[in-house]
Amino acid sequence: MTHLDMLVLVLSCCFIYVSSQQTRDLEAYTSHPCIRSCQVNRPMTCTYDFTLELYFTLSKACYDCPYNRADCSRPHCIPADGVPRGINVVNRMMPGPAIHVCEGDTVIVNVKNHLAGGLETSIHWHGILQNGSQHMDGVAMVTQCPIPEGASFQYKFKADNPGTHFWHAHSGLQRSDGIHGAFVVRQAIEFESHLGLYEEDLPEHTMQVSDWLVEMSMNRFAHHHQAGGDNKPRSMLINGKGVLQEFFNSTANSTSYTPVEIFHVTRGTRYRFRTISNGILNCPIQVSIDGHTLTMIATDGNPFDKIDVDSFNIFAGERFDFVLNASQAVGNYWVRVRGLADCGVKQAKQVAILRYNGAPDEDPAGSTTWEDADRTGKILNPWNKKGDETNIQVSDLKSRLSGNIAGLKDVADKKFYLGMDFNKIDNYHFHDVSFYPISAVERPQHLYMPQINHVSMRVPSSPPLSQHSDIDKNEFCDSDSIGKNCTEEFCECVHRLHVQLNDTVEIIVIDEGVTFNANHPMHLHGHKFYVVGMDRLGQSTSIEEVKRLDEQGNLTRNLVDPVGKDSVTVPDGGYVILRFYADNPGFWFFHCHIEFHMNIGMGLLIQVGNPNDMPKVPKNFPKCGNWKLSGYEVEEEEKYCVSAASSYMSPAFSVVIILSVSVVKILQVFLY
Numbered sequence: 307m308t309h310l311d312m313l314v315l316v317l318s319c320c321f322i323y324v325s326s327q328q329t330r331d332l333e334a335y336t337s338h339p340c341i342r343s344c345q346v347n348r349p350m351t352c353t354y355d356f357t358l359e360l361y362f363t364l365s366k367a368c369y370d371c372p373y374n375r376a377d378c379s380r381p382h383c384i385p386a387d388g389v390p391r392g393i394n395v396v397n398r399m400m401p402g403p404a405i406h407v408c409e410g411d412t413v414i415v416n417v418k419n420h421l422a423g424g425l426e427t428s429i430h431w432h433g434i435l436q437n438g439s440q441h442m443d444g445v446a447m448v449t450q451c452p453i454p455e456g457a458s459f460q461y462k463f464k465a466d467n468p469g470t471h472f473w474h475a476h477s478g479l480q481r482s483d484g485i486h487g488a489f490v491v492r493q494a495i496e497f498e499s500h501l502g503l504y505e506e507d508l509p510e511h512t513m514q515v516s517d518w519l520v521e522m523s524m525n526r527f528a529h530h531h532q533a534g535g536d537n538k539p540r541s542m543l544i545n546g547k548g549v550l551q552e553f554f555n556s557t558a559n560s561t562s563y564t565p566v567e568i569f570h571v572t573r574g575t576r577y578r579f580r581t582i583s584n585g586i587l588n589c590p591i592q593v594s595i596d597g598h599t600l601t602m603i604a605t606d607g608n609p610f611d612k613i614d615v616d617s618f619n620i621f622a623g624e625r626f627d628f629v630l631n632a633s634q635a636v637g638n639y640w641v642r643v644r645g646l647a648d649c650g651v652k653q654a655k656q657v658a659i660l661r662y663n664g665a666p667d668e669d670p671a672g673s674t675t676w677e678d679a680d681r682t683g684k685i686l687n688p689w690n691k692k693g694d695e696t697n698i699q700v701s702d703l704k705s706r707l708s709g710n711i712a713g714l715k716d717v718a719d720k721k722f723y724l725g726m727d728f729n730k731i732d733n734y735h736f737h738d739v740s741f742y743p744i745s746a747v748e749r750p751q752h753l754y755m756p757q758i759n760h761v762s763m764r765v766p767s768s769p770p771l772s773q774h775s776d777i778d779k780n781e782f783c784d785s786d787s788i789g790k791n792c793t794e795e796f797c798e799c800v801h802r803l804h805v806q807l808n809d810t811v812e813i814i815v816i817d818e819g820v821t822f823n824a825n826h827p828m829h830l831h832g833h834k835f836y837v838v839g840m841d842r843l844g845q846s847t848s849i850e851e852v853k854r855l856d857e858q859g860n861l862t863r864n865l866v867d868p869v870g871k872d873s874v875t876v877p878d879g880g881y882v883i884l885r886f887y888a889d890n891p892g893f894w895f896f897h898c899h900i901e902f903h904m905n906i907g908m909g910l911l912i913q914v915g916n917p918n919d920m921p922k923v924p925k926n927f928p929k930c931g932n933w934k935l936s937g938y939e940v941e942e943e944e945k946y947c948v949s950a951a952s953s954y955m956s957p958a959f960s961v962v963i964i965l966s967v968s969v970v971k972i973l974q975v976f977l978y
Contacts, residue, residue, distance in 0.1 A: 332397040340407045345408075346494045347410075351412045354414070354416070355397075355415075355418070356418065361392070361398060364384075364390055372385060372562045381398075386547070388549065392483070394425075395484045396485055401484075401584075402484075407492070408491070408493070409466070414460065415429065416459075417458060417461065426446065427453050428450060428453060430444035430475075431463070433489070434463065434465065434466075435833060436832060437889070438921075440920075448895055448911065451930035459928075467491065467834075470580040470604065474487075479905060481584065482586045486584045490509070492507065500706075503601065503603065505575050510569070513641075514581075515544055515582070517539040517649050537902065542589075542643055543656060549656070569659070573664075577632065578603075581620060582625050583620040587902060588825060589646065589654065590649075591621075591643050592646060592680070593617060593643050597639050599614050606834070607870075608834065613698065619686070619689055623829045636664045636665050637670070638659055640672060655679050690878045700840065700869060713835075713885045719810045723853055725816045726757070726818065727757070755907075756907075759785035762796070762797065767781060773929060776929075784801065802912075803911070806916075807914060808889055810886075810887055811885070812883065812884070814856065814882075816848075817878050818846060828874060830873075831872075833914075835874075836884070837869055838885050840883070843881070868885075890914060892913075892914055
């Protein structure tokens, strides 16, 4: 072998090694060893590597997709709905890698931020309560500093609460552009409360639904808030796939479309499906499957008494599990989702296929219009309707938990009323009182501010969980302490509610509904809550009216067997009553899960406990916050000399030593 041959061999080996390392970093984890049949007291440690990048739909990895349908399934190809646009992704997948583990497993996720353009990030494990691992909740500037571009961060926690959850970016608008994925925590069959209702619970029957924009979310966000631009999505995705853009091949005179998701079942078998909403904007999503009734069994990881429905609505951040009985004739059936509210304006919808094994590889019969997805009959979780026999509200669901439930005693230790609406106020981030006040600009209704108790949440200067002493106490406020009339003047602060450890907390959230017929799906970190009451009073209401009804004893509460959740929408012109037991010390975000609303301040922090109750900060935990120049660090050799001089010599001689060190440094510069 010549020297040249040897060089070629070495370079080839290096290339293969580097390529294998890159492939390993971009795993899909579809055959991860933690995907298994769960057993009691047999936990595993489950490790994942997440690489975050700026990417593009129908990239060069897609070759001739969608004209050649097989190319659409190539590694790193993300067709989405066929519209070319920038996206943010994990491991060049959308959705990102699904995590399927068992209750009690330890989860380790090594997040590497390779997002272009200096974007910082963090990952939230939506639905995982993090009791005992509070610093792993993944909320930038609340539980941790954001992860800078080029840096990595390791999340490590136990998957203690079973159910259907998901993970997503919790910094900026990155969740809207593709950084999200399923997170399912299964139980041993001994603990499964719906054992016997189904035979199969397969990872491939996890269904993530979302409204979808045809451009980067930040563009739409800036256009909407700074110039009154459109904020109505016209597309939706099911597991990151869908049909919107048409591709015409003039040579073959044929039309092609990007592929849709296909769910396979065998006739005669009952399957558990897990549905996750990564909803982005004001778009409740109605879900149905042609020819099939859905047996609903759980929400946000919490089981309830089964109920058969024809369709259900799922709001941003929610999860619903249902059993599908594959009892129909062998064939193909449309899985339909359609967007309501703002998505209804442009009739955004999407389809997938339920394919019985043995059915031909073809689309189901029937059209796929937005109107076709309006399934009649019984619906769970209606949008802005009073509950009745055909509209089943989540407050009507009965928990499968037995015995006394913490947090359901007759009188709560702390009670808060939170009024929400879109307020006509001059937010200085988007208006200037002197040059373009809200009263003077065209179409001002597009610039109303969604607020809680007329206060907008401002991100703290440092994460309060790990750097509470670094935050000026004047950054915090609540609506009673802010010191000005927030109905006439824009109010912004680190909006905080403070409760004691082990308090029973009741929050009555009111959507006053004066401005728009909208919705606000509210999500609580760190705790699950119980939906003990809910009602729509009319087209609009007020916090004063709800308080009065409560004082008169006219707000009905179920304190016996309410369903547990961590995300719930509030009926427009109505209220929802939430109860939780504050057994998890820390700072927990409570916010609207509509991306645009959260990012302009529709949220607040719930501080559980006092400083001495807070968890210990992990060793060498990253720090961030305000800074100003106050001098320079003394180098080690100078510190040593100064220390020696101070210990053994007079103050005058100490000065001589310091000057000598400085002279030596100057000489080093000139001599070397």
